[in-house]
Amino acid sequence: MSTARTQSERLAFRRAMLRARFAELREGVWTRPANLDQDLDEIITGSCRFVVGRFRDDTPPVADLWDLSSWSAEAWRLIAVMADADTLVAGFVANAEVFRHLQLDPLLPPELLPTDWPGEQLRARFAAFNADYAARLREFSQE
CATH class of the missing domain: 1.20.58.1460 (Methane Monooxygenase Hydroxylase; Chain G, domain 1)
Known part of the structure; x- marks a missing residue:
């Protein structure tokens, strides 16, 4: 997986993530609750690794995201x-x-x-x- 993207590729990726209702937890780390069944854009599926995680206190920082x-x-x-x-x-x-x-x-x-x-x-x-x-x-x- 290459990390060197052009500015237009980074912008397209960001737009795709926002359309899919993800929030950027920190630079390059996107998150959202697993409550949506959706087909993700190819730009997302081809560029991401998906993990299922849990916040330590089971409360995501919704107000920060x-x-x-x-x-x-x-x-x-x-x-x-x-x-x-x-x-x-x-x-x-x-x-x-x-x-x-x-x-x-x-x-x-x-x-x-x-x-x-x-x-x-x-x-x-x-x-x-x-x-x-x-x-x-x-x-x-x-x-």
């Missing part, structure tokens, strides 16, 4: 944005913002999340909002 309070605050803000998006333009912007934010959700197991975690509520509201927005868009295009 993911900024859960910022993610949560933005999720609550987006829930309000969707409620106020009464035009097609506002709906389009809200749709894009929520979609992007959901891609940043670390998808941690419930026992590692704060009790007031808005992830499920944001996903449920977004599903309803997106369906309503799609119907409004279809209606507009038929006028």
Whole structure:
């Protein structure tokens, strides 16, 4: 396994790891709970060694790895944005913002999340909002 990567290869690797919801524990060491069944990008599987480990006190340093309070605050803000998006333009912007934010959700197991975690509520509201927005868009295009 070669460690000499170009800058573009390192950037592509970092993006792939973040898309797969990994967090960088320290330079070159990525981690996440084993709660996701996912197909990893070839760039990850071809560049990594996977180990199963446990933190000494069985409590991963979640707050050091993911900024859960910022993610949560933005999720609550987006829930309000969707409620106020009464035009097609506002709906389009809200749709894009929520979609992007959901891609940043670390998808941690419930026992590692704060009790007031808005992830499920944001996903449920977004599903309803997106369906309503799609119907409004279809209606507009038929006028």
